[in-house]
Amino acid sequence: DGGITQSPKYLFRKEGQNVTLSCEQNLNHDAMYWYRQDPGQGLRLIYYSQIVNDFQKGDIAEGYSVSREKKESFPLTVTSAQKNPTAFYLCASSMESGGTTGELFFGEGSRLTVL
């Protein structure tokens, strides 16, 4: 079945460690996104990529890094520079051509907890 797969679902990290969240899609979508969700704040954009080998910072990119070496994959690294990384992270994708309606398709999310 086509969809977006995020892994791991739950991740624990010690302070000072970098961690990488995986996001893979088999929908042949051009664009991919990472959002962070905190209670009472909705979804905030971290990074997005509209094409392979290109990506843009969102509103809260500090302390995060991404890569887009393949169309299907958009991993997010949470670095030790991120001051408050405990959150729920959502990956999404969308088709950017062919008269689409702009809908984002989401993965099931990854819950990161810093110990």
Add this chain to the structure above:
Amino acid sequence: AQTVTQSQPEMSVQEAETVTLSCTYDTSESDYYLFWYKQPPSRQMILVIRQEAYKQQNATENRFSVNFQKAAKSFSLKISDSQLGDAAMYFCAYRSARHDDMRFGAGTRLTVKP
């Protein structure tokens, strides 16, 4: 930058009754999309309904309908015949027709009382 505002952090409705969730947005663009997403306790984001700004007719999907007021920049969601399974967080979202990022409101938590 575009902003999306949901002024109701929490709402409740009796089963089988109707509830309306509010959303306003700010943009200088004329061509865009608006969405309502549902996030149940599983936290999977599910698209409920979408509206293209160039369409004057309000979108409808079964028990879900919107009231899109472009001049007022308002996009409310009406849920008719509410069911227990409708209980969730509901997010209003905006996306430019340029297809860059999608902006979300803070969400409204909907409780359905049996």
